[in-house]
Amino acid sequence: MVAYIFASNYLHIMKARRDVYQAIADPTRRAIINLIAEKPHNVNSIADKFDVSRQAVSLHIKILSDCGLLIIRQIGRDRICEPQLDRLGEVSVWVDRYRKHWEQKLDSLEKYVQKLKTERYGKRKK
Numbered sequence: 001m002v003a004y005i006f007a008s009n010y011l012h013i014m015k016a017r018r019d020v021y022q023a024i025a026d027p028t029r030r031a032i033i034n035l036i037a038e039k040p041h042n043v044n045s046i047a048d049k050f051d052v053s054r055q056a057v058s059l060h061i062k063i064l065s066d067c068g069l070l071i072i073r074q075i076g077r078d079r080i081c082e083p084q085l086d087r088l089g090e091v092s093v094w095v096d097r098y099r100k101h102w103e104q105k106l107d108s109l110e111k112y113v114q115k116l117k118t119e120r121y122g123k124r125k126k
Helices: 002-017 020-024 027-038 043-048 054-066 085-124
Strands: 070-075 078-083
Touching: 020 027, 020 054, 020 085, 027 043, 027 054, 027 070, 027 078, 043 054, 043 078, 054 070
Parallel strands: none
Antiparallel strands: 070 078
């Protein structure tokens, strides 16, 4: 009973912590995103593309769904996964912030290298 309570609480906490970053942290989930971004797929066709169990693929799909990156539509007996990729914009904004940081660092490095070249080669020409 204690194990059940612990597991339930743990799963609740993990579900609450799921976000777009957790979704893209795993290479299999990124591959699933790439696959469904081209066109919606049913769960079985997604599972056929990976060398892991169907249960593992289903768990990845559940995480992607919990993170808001896909929705699952029931059409007859098929469960169709459709992309909802707007949330990836959140990652783009975060990456852009650090891209600017590194561009500034590289610009500073370039200026420093130019200064060293001028000092080193400018003295030889005299």
